[in-house]
Amino acid sequence: MAKHETPMLDQLESGPWPSFVSDLKQEAEKRAKNAAGVEFQIPQDAVEDLLGVLELSYKHGRTHWKHGGIVGVFGYGGGVIGRYCDQPQMFPGVAHFHTLRINQPGGKFYTTKYLRELCDLWDFRGSGITNMHGSTGDIIFLGTTTPQLEEIFYELTHKYNQDLGGSGSNLRTPADCIGQARCEYACYDTQALCYDLTNEYQDELHRPAFPYKFKFKFDGCPNCCVASIARSDLSFIGTWKDDIKIDQAAVQAYIGGEIAPNAGAHSGRDWGKFDIQKEVINLCPTGCMAMDGKTLKINNRECTRCMHCINVMPRALHIGDERGVSILAGAKAPILDGAQMGTLIVPFIEVEPPYTKIKEEVIEPIWDWWMEEGKNRERLGELMKRQGLQKLIEVLGVDPDPRMVQEPRSNPYIFWKEDEVPGGWDRDINEFRKYHQR
Amino acid sequence: MAKHETPMLDQLESGPWPSFVSDLKQEAEKRAKNAAGVEFQIPQDAVEDLLGVLELSYKHGRTHWKHGGIVGVFGYGGGVIGRYCDQPQMFPGVAHFHTLRINQPGGKFYTTKYLRELCDLWDFRGSGITNMHGSTGDIIFLGTTTPQLEEIFYELTHKYNQDLGGSGSNLRTPADCIGQARCEYACYDTQALCYDLTNEYQDELHRPAFPYKFKFKFDGCPNCCVASIARSDLSFIGTWKDDIKIDQAAVQAYIGGEIAPNAGAHSGRDWGKFDIQKEVINLCPTGCMAMDGKTLKINNRECTRCMHCINVMPRALHIGDERGVSILAGAKAPILDGAQMGTLIVPFIEVEPPYTKIKEEVIEPIWDWWMEEGKNRERLGELMKRQGLQKLIEVLGVDPDPRMVQEPRSNPYIFWKEDEVPGGWDRDINEFRKYHQR
Amino acid sequence: MAFISSGYNPEKPMEDRITDIGPRKFDEFYPPVIAKNKGKWLYHEYLQPGVLVHVAESGDEVYTVRCGGARLMSTSHIREICEIADKHCGGHVRWTTRNNIEFMVDNKSKVQPLLDDLAGRKFKGGSFKFPVGGTGAGVSNIVHTQGWIHCHTPATDASGPVKAVMDEVFADFQSHRMPAHVRVSLACCLNMCGAVHCSDIAILGYHRKPPMLDHEYLDKMCEIPLAIAACPTAAIKPAKVEINGQKLNSVAVNNERCMFCGNCYTMCPSMPLADTEGDGIVIMAGGKVSNRISAPKFSKVVVAFIPNEAPRWPRTSATIKQIIEAYANDARKYERLGEWAERIGWERFFEKCELDFTHHLIDDFRDPAYYTWRQTSQFKF
């Protein structure tokens, strides 16, 4: 029998979508039974109490968790989020209920062996409840007590060759799309770059030295399957410089209806016969495509690599060969001044291991600037807003490029610097008055 | 012989475009000769000195005019801009050189009789130099002395039945497009509305009671030939509610090439045969047009009355019959916070004399609000920015309408009012703490 | 329960310590067909909703079966996933960026047995454990955050509304009838832990009452200057208060200036905002992150407030259903929700979705607000 009545939560067991309540209940039951004979290092009824406190929140319409306080593992400033229940007497099993962020593997591929190891560890030293995965990308171990933190870290590093992810004013756990592992659109190896930078910057990831959090995300192409442009301080988006490769025979196969457009993504409805003019050429945002008789022509110089035509005809069109990334900076959530999307600061850069240019000419100068100038709790995007995109361009030591803006300024309020203006700013009013009486 | 050498200005006499230098010189000469025997009330060599001081500015690259000081006519707070030369000894003819703003007639139509009367007055009591017209719309009498101001005003009002325009923190001289007088696109009588409001609000036009300047402009249709949307605190733009009238035979005449598209506005180049699909239907911003065989169809419900199709085929398409205006508020020049365009605050209102609804339900409530809340030198647009569009909607007593925005807010920072939230804001922390321990 | 040491010695924390080793390397985990064909994929196709094939230059194929999942997941559930992966996929599995589970097989013949196995697995309460879908022009899984399960600042729950909404739109998780991707996200407070600000549909927890002030403890539990500095609208001032005859340092909040962001509460636990009636949900719509055709867009607020109707948030899910249906009926093929709204005009969006346009939806936050107002005479009646 369940420890707490959960009449409201019980209503979330019905319906087709996987019920987290049912899952929590099965876990609670499993822990109660403990068929595997685990020597639980945190309360056996943690999941029962988690259901209990959640039910109470459903009743009150308010959370019952308190601020975290500073908990963590020695020498690290991140990877753990402290959490305490505000009704510890009622729910002692979750009185202390901290999370650990485990740095997920690139592309979120797993072997069952490794997953089971994680499960064993977590059943033993934690609640057995996880998030697969957190929004940043980590594996989230949801709920353990303070004494277990070092133990878990020790086992992770010693037994599983696995480190924690980020939290606090650190580099946060970088994340990538599946990319070249299984996607024909990927313009670079997202997993390789993500892994390399994660390892290069372990110190930044674990020891808070930044004004605030900092995120990297790696999208293999402009489809942005890891949403880097919306939620990473530095967003790496794959792109190419040369021409889209066209297989004209395959184009004809699409036109002829032999291949379903967009790989069949619209199969649930009858949208009529595929019309290349309407569905591809007219929707191309730059209007750089045309049929020339039976030949599809792309004026690649005008193409902005939006992916649409390629998405619609993946068997006929392929990304170019001269590949690299565009880097955008400053995306973040709305607090404090409104959400920001990444701003294009490096239109194109090669992605070749060991990625020296990316590290030394982009990431590190930006960090130096931000650490020098950023205020406490000021994200890169906010600093960019405060000091201006010009400043970042200066920091990067590159030439201003119209590609960095959607449009030039419409206000003429240019802050000229003294050394840009002949004669400087010191002028003699009395000399002026010789020509201009009061 | 000219009083001052003007070698730089002389270079502006060549070239095809009418030379203001040549014109100033002809005026200077005329005054010097004074064939008409005018008893000039300001220095006869005013125009010579104007050329002289301008030449000096060309040499220095700086203006030689000083601040105005307060000059004007008794009982009025506007209509005159004071101006003094900063080299009065060198150019005594323009030492005092104030302008008068004469309220232009609607549509800027004149009889030669009236124009000559103005010329006579201005030769006699001023410099003989004008602007036809100032940017706001006035006839500008450019340059006279302080003692002449009252004299000119007296003659204007007594002999010519003519009043001054606005300046200062007043209603400024309203202006209109030519509209129904000669334009088939006009959705209301711009001249009639402009004249009526100008007269209704003479007090506001002449006696500064506002926080800052306030401008009305009247465009007969969305083509905006008097640019109201960019430069008037209240912009009145003609529009219609019902259907665009189509003459299908004329459509065919355009298609057949019998009538030149856009009335022949593109005659200077061979743009090829008129293509209704390419030139009209595909450019319609709402995509609400189509050819149905030989019939042009418009889905008027989706039309946003952008005027494009009508402009291209004025003999085939005509504005609807259920006419009125859209009112937009808050346009202004960039000082201080950046330029603003007018914001749509009244999507549609009838324009029927005596225009009571427009006056009592739009203009006057807005003025009351602005006079109550506006800071010194704060334009309506700035107040709207500061207090929010919501506030203006409240002032107008209308329902919020998605037509007033281009898009809903993307930040969720909604300032809820206490009375909108059940239970209000006063809560007992100790009651809360019963459920949520510290 | 006896404490069992891992070997860690608290007396000598640096002894034997291993740090900064980073994550496990991705290629340890690739299924063989992935490892072999990485970077050499030619194209992909959907066999049915939830089932993809990718074909490589080598001729190899990988079949992916995507399953929806509550990302709040027990080890029991993960072990069951492992069981399936062992049985069908040679011991490999992955998760997507939207918390779906992907089982991959390297031969078409392995697909149907896998699908059959998955279809048979249900939770006791009756819900599917592994519903197949979430691909192509449909509604994928909702990315979400902690809510009442773990966070201290939420204005709504996360897992509950997600379950309720996914139940409502379940058929579209399993079909391809939408004009384009529909991506729904949830964040339980303004911190927006997720890409909620750029989603086709966003569910956002929002407070509507200014913080309560626990004067008696405030100075003890908080750094007053930090709390003051945290407020983006400068609504907080230092204040002296008298409680039970004791003069205390505390703060005062100008309620009129408060926009309920909870930033003060993040810095100071003595300023809680949560309130049963005050808290609830904001619905946003029309955002996207892909660069396909149009640039990424922010989501727009389309419903200012829906109360927290636990446990099934009926108005929230009905509203979302309503928006999705209007979109499905009216948008063009390939057109994302935001692109549709912009093409037809937001006045039509509200009409077609049968949503009220209230004053709350008009931007009044800072300078950029102005640019969202309508500065043209173009509009639809």
Next chain:
Amino acid sequence: MAFISSGYNPEKPMEDRITDIGPRKFDEFYPPVIAKNKGKWLYHEYLQPGVLVHVAESGDEVYTVRCGGARLMSTSHIREICEIADKHCGGHVRWTTRNNIEFMVDNKSKVQPLLDDLAGRKFKGGSFKFPVGGTGAGVSNIVHTQGWIHCHTPATDASGPVKAVMDEVFADFQSHRMPAHVRVSLACCLNMCGAVHCSDIAILGYHRKPPMLDHEYLDKMCEIPLAIAACPTAAIKPAKVEINGQKLNSVAVNNERCMFCGNCYTMCPSMPLADTEGDGIVIMAGGKVSNRISAPKFSKVVVAFIPNEAPRWPRTSATIKQIIEAYANDARKYERLGEWAERIGWERFFEKCELDFTHHLIDDFRDPAYYTWRQTSQFKF
């Protein structure tokens, strides 16, 4: 020159006073064909650049001949206009909203004689008095402001640059070869007395040096608090100075924060900004006010600075010519300059116009600046 009274008695200003009578009523001035057909026009056509016919329901026609004009105009010139209007137009004439002069006749046979008459009239210096043009898809007259002819805050002249530019683009005033209207405007300072902020091409006078401080007179000539309050960037602070051993109240300017707007000088004559080398011209492009196809747009800064090269501003006119030619060569029929730039992308605009993109052109003014940066991976190489 003896003072001649109008009848006004300064001792008794209210005697006989007539006020608040407003302008003359428009319909006193309508030509008969206008008065008769007002509101009943059916359509119009261009016979040639500068010549329009409007046809009314009644079958009446009015032919309009539009002439360019320097709007700085002497009474001699106006009298000549009257002479022409009397001779050809029954004593009627009008001005357009862009300072062109329109002569109207009610019969086609009257058009050619009028045109011939106008063509023959030239100023002594050789320029046309009444060049016909300014209609349709061409370059119309430049609306402008006072400049050095009358204002105290200009950073450039108005009439001079206008003359220079109109000479340069004169052929396009008289032809219809542009893709659409090209509207050029000039404002001699940031106050922007005109619709410069929404013009296809805008010429803007701009200062680049912070104000000089005439400490000795400042407190006497200005209200210090007003000067301080006038500064949009809060660059001005009160200050005490010592001049010739005298302690005076004055102000100090933080030059780094100054954006040279001249607002302080408007309030305080002891803070002049004008400077031979500092002052000059900013070129903006791509604005419009009509609602045709696209909504009105602000002009964008495309050249940060061109020195004042009196008397003919060669670089300014060459730059404008360059932009107009690139536009004429590349834009589509009906496409305004700003629509063209947006379609091809601003990176292409700079390339095609052969203009440098400098850091000055990146918006860094207040919050909305951010929205002008490129927030997409879409761009052209």
